[in-house]
Amino acid sequence: MSDETQLKICLATSEMTPFAKTGGLADVSAALAVYFDETGHDLRLLMPMYPVIDPSVLDITIVPELQDMQLTVGGQTVYYDIVQVAMEHFPVAIHMLRCPELFHGESLYGGYDEHVRFTLLSRAAIEMCQRLRFAPDIFHVHDWHTALVPIYLKTLYAWDDLFQNTKTVLTIHNIGYQGVFGNHVLGDIGLEESTGLFDQEDLYYGRINFMKAGVMHADLLTTVSPTYAREIMEPEYGMGLQDALRARRSDLVGILNGVDYGEWNPETDTLVPHRYSSRQIAGKERNKQELMTNMGLEYSPDRPLFGMVTRLTYQKGIELLQQVLPGLLADEDFALVALGSGEPDYEQFFEQLLGEFPDRVAFYRGFNEALAHRIEAGSDIFLMPSRYEPCGLNQMYSLRYGTVPLVRATGGLADSVRHFDSKTGQGTGVVFHDYDANGLRWAMKTALGLFANKHAWKQVVFNGMQQDFSWAEQGRLYLQQFHKLLNHGAA
DSSP states (O other), X not given: OOTTSOOEEEEEOSOBTTTBOSSHHHHHHHHHHHHHHHTTOEEEEEEEOOTTSOGGGOEEEEOGGGSSEEEEETTEEEEEEEEEEEETTEEEEEEEEEOTTTSOSSOSSOSTTHHHHHHHHHHHHHHHHHHHTOOOSEEEEETXXXXXXXXXXXXXXXXXXXXXXXXXXXXXXXXXXXXXXXXXXXXXXXXXXXXXXXXXXXXXXXXEEHHHHHHHHOSEEEESOHHHHHHTTSHHHHTTOHHHHHXXXXXXXXXXXXXXXXXXXXXXXXXXXXXXXXXXXHHHHHHHHHHHHHTTOOOOTTSOEEEEEEEESGGGTHHHHHHHHHHHHHHSOOEEEEEEEEOHHHHHHHHHHHHHSTTTEEEEESOOHHHHHHHHHHOSEEEEOOSOOSSOSHHHHHHHTTOEEEEESSHHHHHHOOBOBTTTTBOSBEXXXXXXXXXXXXXXXXXXXXXXXXXXXXXXXXHHHTOOOBHHHHHHHXXXXXXXXXXXXXX
């Protein structure tokens, strides 16, 4: 099979932009789907139809072969169907699993029956292929929610010759979420006769791990950056799966996520007041002035503005900001605008900063897509001091928007941002290595010094805006791995 051969791909995911999203998983699933479709591959997509999805914005087509379906999961017979869905501004048709009995509530995740819901999603993806007589070359599953597909193809569906040549690929987006349940659910998921295929130590301690099952049985493992692929094989980042991943070292590949420049491009972005480019950059300063004024901050072209758009969680390095920001704000002249929500203690920290420095700190609790774009366009420096970061996208957005990323060297941040060297004029941001207050303090002071050096600042901004993290290259790497797997059986 040549690299030009059209592939049959079934992609199963728990979320996909623009239908339902909690994080980068949705963006990557959508981007890959569009890329696979645009490059001529035969694609079937499946995700749940959650209650949060507004059916009025969907063009729903009934697929006769996918009606009146049923499965015994969780000790009960569950009735469901699968419909084909189109949506304006999304170029690919997608199949959605409809089962209001299981997919209920406002949240995509959580609840006592979570293992049953995603068992159904995994098995429904396989049964959809059976009903459509679609024999995938590649079954591409994402994170723990669909990680049981590889083990199901080896057990409950091993009889079906439709899948005799199918290879499975599991993409790990964030290993911090693994789908760990008590081993009493083995009956619920239909695998009580297949305990030998699970990690025996886990079973001994009364648990099963959906992600680990996928790691053990998928033909190929990918994750969302080369550095993260190396990190998750170590105890500090592996979240307990490092041994299982090291055992599959030869089948683990890191592919950096890409960026949708149709949405994130300062030359065409309709969500920012003033468009601009690396050649005509005056609009960026006007965006900064409007952003600061609208957020109640005192504007000065000589006052650097740090921006943040983030989940306020343990992963994102907020504890370092707690240690560093109050002192730096007292000693240095800069402003900060932050957008995000998460752990109450972290939200309270930003509220306190706002109270202490009202003319230089702005905080918007929650998420606002338009404001996220305005922060990227209006900030001088973007803060991402993450403890760990599988890939990260905001640093790539920042580069395109001429906003200098300040990042810790971990995961995709290390792969996409190079520390600026004023002697050579090479580099695209400010990078620190040690996860501690001193490291972040050094990085922020370095960024402030760089901003004050107008010649160097102009160069680092220009360098960043020339970077290309489009999906054209990253999608090609996925297809390259798919063909390699089909031709040689190994990564």
